[in-house]
Amino acid sequence: MEAKIVELIAQVKGDQSLVTRLNSSSNLIEDVGLDSLQMINLILLVEGEFGVEVDFDTFDIKHLRSLGSFAEYIKALETA
C-alpha cells in the first residue's frame, strides 16, 4: 500500500523523484511539502485507489506525519 501511495504523492506533486526518495517515516507535510490543496488531491486519489472514504470534517492532520501512519489510517478504513 505504501508504494502505491508514494506513486500517488509523486503524481500530486508532479515530481517522480519522490518515488525513490520517500520511505515509511517520511513526513508528508514537512518532507514532501504537501500544501492544503495537494493534501485534498492526494486523499481523493487514495480514496479512488483503495475504495475508501475519508471524513474530511474529522480527519486529523496527524495522520500525515508519516507515510506509514497515513497507510495505517487508510488500512483501518479498508477494514472498517
Added chain:
Amino acid sequence: MTPSIHCGTFEPENHWRESDLAILPSLPDPRSMRVIEAMDEMLFVFCKPGDRLLSARKMNADHFSYLNNLGFCFQSSNFDIYPTDYPTGKSPANLFTSIERQTEDSDLAAFLSAGAQLEPFAVVPGITEMVSRYSLNSEFPSQQIIRHVNTKSYSLHVRDALEIENIGVVVESLSALRDCGSRMLASGPFLIKDEYGVSGKGNQIVTQASTLERIAGYLARQIDAGKRMRFVLEPYLAKQLDFSCQFHVGQDGTFTFISVQQLFNDGLAFGMSCSPGDDLVAKLEEAGYFSLMERVGKELSAAEYFGHVCVDSMLLQDDRLAPMVEINARKSMSLIKHAMDGYLGNQGQSGVLTSVTASHHGSMNFADFLSLLREKHLLYEAGENAGILPLSSGTLFSPGAISEGTDLRGRLYMEVVGAVAEQRTALLATLTAEMGQAGFRVKN
C-alpha cells in the same frame, strides 16, 4: 500631515464568502492560520514616514528595529488585538471584527488618532464600524459590492462583457456539476473553483470521473443540510507562466496602472514574485493587455468598486494569453513586491519576494534568527548590494504553537536582494542550508 494606518486581514476571501455556500473538501490547518494572521506585518512596506502599522499582534521589536535601520520609518502598534490562544475553526481571524467585539481600547484609540486615513489590505466586514467608532477618515465600497466583484462568477461576467475568451461555466446544482464536469473531463482535467477561493485553497483539480463523483457526493450532503451551490468550472489550462497586474480604481473612476509582476507559483499557491522580463512586457503591449486592464478597471468602477485591484493572468504553453483569470479587488502580495521594488530601486538594488516554510522545536526566537543571518553574512543590511531581507517575523515565530507540544511551523516571507538570478538562487540555497544547520526542518 494626517497619518495613514496600514492594517488588514490576509486571505480576506474567507470573510467574504456567505455562510450558506457549500464548500469543497478541505482540511483544518491551525498552523497555517497562524501564518496568515501574522502576514499583516508585511504591510509596513506601504508606510510613508509618519504612517502607522496596526498589526493584529505586536511586531517583534528586533525586526522593527532592523527595518528602521534600513530606512523604513513607521510607527508600529505595541499591543495585541488577537488573543494568543487560537480557535480551531477553518478560517483565520478578522482584524476589524475582533476590534468591534472588544470594549473601546485607549491604546488603540491613541494609536489610531481621529481623522487618520485607514489603508486596509482588503475591505472585510467590520471595517465601516471601526472607521465610525474611531472617527477615521476613510470611505470604502459596501460589503455587498466588495463581495460581488471578488466572486469568481463576476470575473466570468467581466470576461463576457469585454469579449475575452471565456472558458468558465457557473454551476449551481449537482446535476450541472456532473454534466458540465463530465463534458470537460472528456477533454482533460478541469478545476472546480469556489466563488471565493484563494490561491492554493478553494480550487479543486479533477482528473478522473471518480473524483468528480466523490466531490458531488460530498456537496450533496451539504445541499441536503440546506446549503446552496455555486462554483465555477474551467478546463485546467497548460500554462507557461503566471503573472498579475496591479492597478487602482479611484472613487471617481480614475484608472492608475501600478505594475505587472511575474509569479512562480507552487502548484496553485503563491511561490515567488519577480519583475517581468522585457520580452513579457513587449508581448503584453503587443496583445493590448494594458488597455484591457483599463477596461477591467472601468467595469469595476461601473460596479461601484473603488480601491486596489490585482488581476491574475497567464501565458499558456501554446503562447496564447489568458489575460483575466480572476479579479482580486484588494491589495496583493504582488503589490507588496512592487512597494519593495520602489524601496530597493532607491538604493540601486533589485530583488524577488518569496517565502520559506520551516518548523523547529522552539529553541530559537526571531532575535536569534536575525543574529544567525548576520553571522552567516546572509542578512541584507543598508548599503549592501545583496542579502535576505525578512519581511515578517510573526509568520515564522508565531505564538501559541509551542504550548501545543508540537513543532513550531511557520513561514519566512522575505525579499531576496540581488541583481542576478544566480546570486539570488545561491542566497536562498545558503539560507535553507543554514536554517537546517540551526535546527529548522525546511519544507521541501
